[in-house]
Every structure is written in C-alpha cells, then in structure tokens.
Amino acid sequence: MQVVGVTTQQEVYIVSRERKFCINEFLVMVDEDLGDPIGEVVETLSYNRLIPMGLDKSIVDAQVLQTLQQIGYDVESEEINLAKVRLLEEAIHPIRTGSMVRLPHFDEVRHLLIKTTPQEGMVxxxxxxxxxxxxxxxxxLHDQVVMMEQGELRAQHGVPFLFDIRTMQQYPHMGIFGGSGSGKSFGLRVMLEELMKLSIPTLVFDPHFEMDFCDAFPGLDEKAKPLQSQFIRLAVGKEIGISFEELTTNDLINLLRTVGDQFSEAMTNVVQMLHKQKDSFTSFSDRIANLVEALEEGNAFDRPSKRDSISYAEGQRAIDLQELKKKYGDLPLASIKGVRWRLMRLERAGLFQQDIHSVQRGLEQGKLVVVQGPSWILQVFANYVIGSLYRKRREYKDARMNGEEGHFFPPFVIVTDEAHNFAPKAIDSPAKAIIKEIAQEGRKYGVFLVLATQRPTLLDETTTAQLNTKFVFRTVRGTDIATLKEETDLTQEEGKRLPYLRSGDTFVSSAAYGRTLFIRIRSAYTQSPHLLNPFDELRELQASKTEELVNLLKAKMPFFDTDLVMVLADINRELNKNWDVVRLKEELQALGRSKQIKIKETPFATRYEKVK
Structure with missing residues (x-):
C-alpha cells in the first residue's frame, strides 16, 4: 500500500494491487518526519479493465492517475484498489507521496477507540x-458482543464499542435519530439493556408499548435472564397516576394547561381562587360543579314561588349555592366551565386514580421504569412526573451544597421515543418546558436525557443543541440530513452514506470521542412483543378461524342446501357470528375451492360432505 497523488495536511490517497480497502478502517502512513500519522478510510473504490478510465466522477483525478502510472501501475489492465484517507489529526505538512502504508497495531489506536472497560461501560x-x-x-475485549447479520447471530469480528456513561457528566444527553426501519428502536432497546446492566435508574416513556424485556431473544437466554428483574412496567391510569391531594395550585394549573387549546388568564384565576391546599379531586370538582350550578340558576331561589316549593334539604343547598355565588360570582362562567372540562378529561383518562410512588421506588432501587400509555396521556403525565422527580433530585443536591443533609434521591436518566412529540420545535407541548430545562441544567444535578426520534428537524432546537452524543441511523429526508450535519461533525462523505445505511448501522458523533465512529449495534438480548410480522399475524388468524369453521361443519356433514338455515343457527351461536345464508354459501364455496370440503351437485339439491 502506497500514498499516491497530491497530498494535503488533512487527506491522502492510498493505492494497492492486492488489498481491497474497507470503509472506516484505520491505516498508518509511514512517514518518520510526521511520526507515522494515522488516518481513516472515508471513501474507497476498485478499478479494472472493464471500467474505462476517465469516464467517472469519483475520488480519482488526473494527478492520481499520473502518479499511478509513474510508479508502475498499468491503469488500463490491472485491478487497482484506491482509498481516500482522512487523517485523524492534521499534519504540520503534507505526507510525502510514495510513502508506504501499513495496518496499525491495536495499541496504536486503542486510545481512539476504547474509553472504558466492558464492566463499567455500555457495550x-x-x-x-x-x-x-x-x-x-x-x-x-474479546467476546463482548453477539452480532446479528442477515438474520443470523455471529461472534464478534472487530473492536467492541464501549460507551463510557461517566462522560455524560461532562458531555450530557444523547440523541438517537433514524427513519422507520433504520434500527433506531432496536438501538434504543440495546441501550436500555446496558443501563439495566449497570443498575442506573432510568425512566422510560413508551408510547408504542414495545419496551418489554421479558422475552429473551432465541439463543441468548443466559444474557437476557439477569435483565428481567431489573425493570418494571407501569401503565398510566392503572398502576400509576397523579395524587390530586399532593398537587399545589401551580402544579394543577400546569397540568390543566396541557389539555386542550389556549389556557387563558381567566382560567388561571379560576384555579387560583377555587383550589385549596390538600383538596381531593372530589372536593375540588364538586366546588367547581356547584359554582357552575349557582351561576346558571341565577336569582331563581330568590323568587317566593321557588322558595315555597322546595324541601328543607333543597333549601339548605340553595343557601350553600348562594354563598358560593356571593363569594365567587365575579368569575366568568365560561372560564369555570373550561376548567371543569379539562379536569374531567384528565379524570376520565384515569390520571387521578393512582400516584407516582411506584415510579419513585423503582428509581431508588436502581431499576428501569417503563411508563406506558397513549401518547397524549404520556405527554401530560411526563410533565408532572419529570418535574416532581427532578425537583426531588435538585432539592437534595441544593441541600448538600448548603451543607445540609437532605433526603437522598438518585441521579437518573430520562428516555423517550418519538421525542419530537414531547419537545416539538416552534409549538408548545405539555412536557416541552421541563425537558428544555433539564437539557440546559440537568447536568449539574445528575439528570440526563436520551431522546429518540425519526424527525430531528421537528425536535426543539435548544434541546437538540444540548445533545452531546448523537447516534445517527439511516436517514432519507434531505431536511433531516441537513439538520444532522449542522448538529454533528458528520463529513460530506458520511452525509452521502446516510440514506443507504443498513438497519442497525449507525454513526456515533460524540464530544467524548472528539470524532465520529461508525458502528453496528449488537444483537439485543431481549425481543419486542411486536416482533410478529402483521401479515403473518393476519394469516394465522385467518387459518385459526377457518379451522374452527371447518371442524364445526364437518361435525354436521353431510347436509344439503335445505339444511343451511339450521347449520347457520349453530354457526352464529357457537362461533359468535352474525352471518346470513348468503354469507354461509360464500364460505362453503371458498372451502370447496380450497378442497377442505367436498361440494356435490345432485338432481334435487347441493350436497356438502367431508373430503375422503
């Protein structure tokens, strides 16, 4: 291998007759004056006699071809392997053309690739x-990962990628970007498995109900087993929710602000006037409902005819309503109804039926807590739970800074898929403010973000700018590629490769490494509950229903057209159908065509019988 063509302080061209170059591999330029600098292959190609020279627009230019001919290469007939190599560190002067090139020893590049140990880092x-x-x-470093290639497991062939979680103290927050089918969710699963392995408290918001770690990937049961006790899965409105009694007035305002459209100043004033400390949901909602009734009734109870026709209990209630009206009558009725509508929508979602103590307990035990629910409920709940837990961590750290003891709450990681819904650009969302605050200040308190999204362009720009480590999977949209190139150190060559990456391949742009690495995510030890192909699912369901129908029909065979009404009644009852005779005949004809039953025409009626 030799250096050819015109060289610069940053880039050189390498040629070889025998060896094909691998993209992203490291090479050492033998140049004693520069201390044998190391470079990375960023582009590579091979020429042979079947490709006319000079007709391409590739990395080879006239100077490279001229150099090849001068050093003895027959560019018209030989196969020639060429590579464009970018130096990892800029040289003080260009590398000498004709210098020999060799493969590095691991010790020469270890400091570039390995930042921690497999035991302390995320593998x-x-x-x-x-x-x-x-x-x-x-x-x-051997046998640290099991890889998946073409649907088959294989052993480790290269250097494992170990991410040092401790560097997040200096370079906080991660972003995981990639289009549908790029391996983004798969990579997120692997990352969560590693967080569980290290017993790092992690709060995950799962709008797709796929972050379940109970099912081991076939062949990796031993690696998956230790993870199954390291996570808990909680559904909003069932196992967890918001304790209404613990809400402050400001908490309640922020919660109601997340529901519906504009939350007006008048609505804010309504909550401030009506909400009392330690109110239960029942007491607060009743107070609002009674006030609405009092304002709608107006002065009806002041009329003598009305007073004379009511009972004593009704009279006492009328007095209470009049007191409410006298006390809060200046509040606008429309605003009160707006608050009531938002409150009842949250209550119907089950948000006030539980509390967040199980979330807090799971984090204190160093577990991964998966919070599941519909997207809009997760956004509302995330605003409350993240704010509450972040305050606990912040209060503890502030107390320690002031020399006080404080109640310990551990540092933790917040993870969410579809992050552009939680912190969208240019528009408000329930959890946007708290996520932005953590993105900017969370590092000081040991609270970190891992945000995954298919659309980085739609993610809040302030938040995106704080993601110091970015995993970039296959991305096709030009606007998203442009955003990623602005936010990372991806080169022009790497940007061109983004639309063509295989599922599971990703660029890692990290301030901790000071450069971009190209890695393949290892095989996950667990598998998603949504692994079954939807078309296979449809086929299995159809086959199951058909089998039930055939078994029922065979039990009644043989029968004739004249018996269809009786057969239909049994089918509708036993298989919970609502068919008519026409539908039954269509099903029988379909079963006949597939040769699952036999249909025989007789002079008097059609006969249906078993296949012999």
Whole structure:
C-alpha cells in the first residue's frame, strides 16, 4: 500500500494491487518526519479493465492517475484498489507521496477507540472497519458482543464499542435519530439493556408499548435472564397516576394547561381562587360543579314561588349555592366551565386514580421504569412526573451544597421515543418546558436525557443543541440530513452514506470521542412483543378461524342446501357470528375451492360432505 497523488495536511490517497480497502478502517502512513500519522478510510473504490478510465466522477483525478502510472501501475489492465484517507489529526505538512502504508497495531489506536472497560461501560456494538485489529486486540475485549447479520447471530469480528456513561457528566444527553426501519428502536432497546446492566435508574416513556424485556431473544437466554428483574412496567391510569391531594395550585394549573387549546388568564384565576391546599379531586370538582350550578340558576331561589316549593334539604343547598355565588360570582362562567372540562378529561383518562410512588421506588432501587400509555396521556403525565422527580433530585443536591443533609434521591436518566412529540420545535407541548430545562441544567444535578426520534428537524432546537452524543441511523429526508450535519461533525462523505445505511448501522458523533465512529449495534438480548410480522399475524388468524369453521361443519356433514338455515343457527351461536345464508354459501364455496370440503351437485339439491 502506497500514498499516491497530491497530498494535503488533512487527506491522502492510498493505492494497492492486492488489498481491497474497507470503509472506516484505520491505516498508518509511514512517514518518520510526521511520526507515522494515522488516518481513516472515508471513501474507497476498485478499478479494472472493464471500467474505462476517465469516464467517472469519483475520488480519482488526473494527478492520481499520473502518479499511478509513474510508479508502475498499468491503469488500463490491472485491478487497482484506491482509498481516500482522512487523517485523524492534521499534519504540520503534507505526507510525502510514495510513502508506504501499513495496518496499525491495536495499541496504536486503542486510545481512539476504547474509553472504558466492558464492566463499567455500555457495550453497545462493534466498531466497523476494525476487523484487522482483532488479532492484536487485548484479551479483555474479546467476546463482548453477539452480532446479528442477515438474520443470523455471529461472534464478534472487530473492536467492541464501549460507551463510557461517566462522560455524560461532562458531555450530557444523547440523541438517537433514524427513519422507520433504520434500527433506531432496536438501538434504543440495546441501550436500555446496558443501563439495566449497570443498575442506573432510568425512566422510560413508551408510547408504542414495545419496551418489554421479558422475552429473551432465541439463543441468548443466559444474557437476557439477569435483565428481567431489573425493570418494571407501569401503565398510566392503572398502576400509576397523579395524587390530586399532593398537587399545589401551580402544579394543577400546569397540568390543566396541557389539555386542550389556549389556557387563558381567566382560567388561571379560576384555579387560583377555587383550589385549596390538600383538596381531593372530589372536593375540588364538586366546588367547581356547584359554582357552575349557582351561576346558571341565577336569582331563581330568590323568587317566593321557588322558595315555597322546595324541601328543607333543597333549601339548605340553595343557601350553600348562594354563598358560593356571593363569594365567587365575579368569575366568568365560561372560564369555570373550561376548567371543569379539562379536569374531567384528565379524570376520565384515569390520571387521578393512582400516584407516582411506584415510579419513585423503582428509581431508588436502581431499576428501569417503563411508563406506558397513549401518547397524549404520556405527554401530560411526563410533565408532572419529570418535574416532581427532578425537583426531588435538585432539592437534595441544593441541600448538600448548603451543607445540609437532605433526603437522598438518585441521579437518573430520562428516555423517550418519538421525542419530537414531547419537545416539538416552534409549538408548545405539555412536557416541552421541563425537558428544555433539564437539557440546559440537568447536568449539574445528575439528570440526563436520551431522546429518540425519526424527525430531528421537528425536535426543539435548544434541546437538540444540548445533545452531546448523537447516534445517527439511516436517514432519507434531505431536511433531516441537513439538520444532522449542522448538529454533528458528520463529513460530506458520511452525509452521502446516510440514506443507504443498513438497519442497525449507525454513526456515533460524540464530544467524548472528539470524532465520529461508525458502528453496528449488537444483537439485543431481549425481543419486542411486536416482533410478529402483521401479515403473518393476519394469516394465522385467518387459518385459526377457518379451522374452527371447518371442524364445526364437518361435525354436521353431510347436509344439503335445505339444511343451511339450521347449520347457520349453530354457526352464529357457537362461533359468535352474525352471518346470513348468503354469507354461509360464500364460505362453503371458498372451502370447496380450497378442497377442505367436498361440494356435490345432485338432481334435487347441493350436497356438502367431508373430503375422503
């Protein structure tokens, strides 16, 4: 391997007759004056006699071709392998053309690739282009990951990618970006498995109901088993919710503000006037309902005819309503009804039937807590639960800074898929304010974000700018690619590759590494409950229903057209159908065509019988 063409302080071209170059592999330029600088292959191609030279628009230019001919290459007939190599550190002067090139020893590049140990770091995958380093790699890095290629498990072939979670103290927050089918959700699952392995308290918002870690991936049962006790799954409105008695007036205002459209100043004033400390949901909602009734009744009870026709209990209630009207009569009725509508919508979603103590307990035990529910409920709940837990952590840290003891609450990680719904750009959402606050200040208190989204362009820009580590999977949209190139150090060549990445391949742009790495995410130890292909699911359901129908029909065979009404009654009763005779005949004809039953025409009627 040799350096050819015109070289610069940043880039060189490498040629070889025998060896094909791998994208992202490391090479050492033998140049004693520069201390044998190391570079990374960013583009590569091969020429042979079947490709006319000079007709392409590739990395090869006239100077490279001229150099190849001068050093003895027959560019018209030989197969020539070429690579464009970007130096990891800018040289003080260009590398000498003709310099020899060799593969590095692992010790020469270890500091570039390994930042922690497998025991203390997150073992997320395999660094692409490092296959040549496996023979010189230290023993502690072997057999750390199981990889998935073409649907088959394989052993580790390169250097494992170990993410040092401790660097988040200096470079906080992660972003995981990629289009549908890119492996984004798969990568997020692997990351959560590693957080469980390290017993790091993690709060996950799962709008797709897929973050379940009970089912082991076939062949990886031993690796999955320790994770099954490290997570809990909670549904909003069933196992967890919001304790109304613990809400302050400001908490309640912020909660109601998340429901519906504009929450007016008049509505804010209504809540401030009507909400009392330690109110239960019943007491607060009754107070609002009674006030609405009092304002709608007006002065009806003041009329003598009305007073004379009511009972004593009704009279006492009328007095109470008049007191409410006298005390709060200046509040606008429309605003009171607006508050009531928002309150009842939250109550119907089950939000006030539980509390967040199980979430808090799970984090204190170092577990991964998965919160599941419909997207809009998760957004409302996230605003409350993140704010509450963040305050607990912040109060503890502030107390320690002031020399006080404080009640310990652990540092924790907040993870969400579809992050552009939780913190969208240019528009408000329930959890946007608290997520932005944590993005900007959470590092000081040990609270970190991991945000995954298919559309980085739609994510709040302030939040995106604070994500110091970004995992970039296959992305097709030009606007999203442009956003990612602005927010990362992806080169032009890497940007061109984004639409063509395989599922599970990702660029990792991290301030902790100071450069972009190209990795393949390891196989997850657990599998999603939504793994079954929907078309296979449809086929299985159809086959099951058909089998039930055939078994029932065979039990009654043989029968004739004249018996269909009787057969239909049994089918509708036993299979819970609502068919008519026409539908039954259509099903019988379909079963006949598939040869599951036999249909025989007789002079008098059609006969249906079993297949012999």
């Amino acid at each position: 997320l995958g395999e660094i692409r282009g490092t296959d040549s380093l496996i023979s010189s790699m230290t023993e502690d």
